[in-house]
Each structure stands twice: as structure tokens, then as C-alpha cells.
Amino acid sequence: MKLPALLVASTLALPLADVGAQSFPPERIKQGAEVFAAHCAPCHGERMSDPGLFNLREFPKDQQTRFINSVTNGKNQMPPWRGQLKPEEIEALWTYVATGEKTP
Numbered sequence: 001m002k003l004p005a006l007l008v009a010s011t012l013a014l015p016l017a018d019v020g021a022q023s024f025p026p027e028r029i030k031q032g033a034e035v036f037a038a039h040c041a042p043c044h045g046e047r048m049s050d051p052g053l054f055n056l057r058e059f060p061k062d063q064q065t066r067f068i069n070s071v072t073n074g075k076n077q078m079p080p081w082r083g084q085l086k087p088e089e090i091e092a093l094w095t096y097v098a099t100g101e102k103t104p
């Protein structure tokens with residue numbers, strides 16, 4: 001009987017694995033913060049502090065796809081970042097924005 005053992009294993013693995021792409025390892029957040037400071041802060045303010053254009057601190061945390069799309073393809077006055085930033089840098093930005101500047 002292998003099944004019960006498997007079930008136990010996957011149940012135990014869940015909290016550790018976080019929720020797939022929604023896991024926010026500190027080093028990814030830090031990478032995101034660095035990319036943000038270099039590319040996004042001029043418009044959105046240092047550490048997302050400028051709510052004038054769009055308050056990134058209030059970006060809905062459950063809308064990762066929208067974030068990736070808007071950042072990759074641009075939105076209205078915001079230029080597209082495709083080609084300038086690697087997909088993994090945009091992913092790192094998401095971890096940074098989604099954690100809402102809770103880390104240094």
C-alpha cells in the first residue's frame with residue numbers, strides 16, 4: 001500500500017513548498033528591490049513611495065498575471081519592459097511588490 005504514504009508526504013510538503021510561484025524567498029525580494037530601485041523608482045518613487053502614478057503598495061496581491069502583463073507590455077504612460085528586463089527580473093519585481101515593502 002503506497003498510497004497513504006504518498007498522501008501523507010504531499011500533505012506535509014504543502015506548507016514547506018509555499019504556493020508555487022507565490023513563494024517569496026528573501027533573496028528574490030532583494031533582487032526585485034534592486035531592479036525596482038534601478039528601473040522603477042524614477043517614476044514610482046523610492047521603495048514604491050510615490051502613489052501619484054499608481055500606488056504599487058496597493059497593487060492587488062492576487063493579480064500576479066496582471067502585474068507581469070502590465071510590466072512586460074507597458075500600460076498607458078508606462079513603457080513596456082519587455083527586452084529591457086529579463087522575465088526572471090520581472091518575476092523578482094513581483095515578489096518585491098507583492099510583499100509590499102515589508103523588508104529592508
Ligand code: HEC
Binds near residue numbers: 070075076081
Ligand atoms: C516612465 C515612468 C514609469 C516607469 C519608469 C515605471 N512605471 Fe509603472 N507606471 C507608470 C504609470 C504612468 C502607470 C499608470 C498607468 C495607467 O494605469 O495609466 C504605471 C503603472 C504601473 C503598474 C499598474 C499596472 C496595472 O495593471 O494597472 C504597475 C504594476 C507598474 N507600473 C509597475 C512598474 C514596474 C515594476 C516598473 C519598473 C520595471 C515600473 N512600473 C516603471 C509609469 C512608470
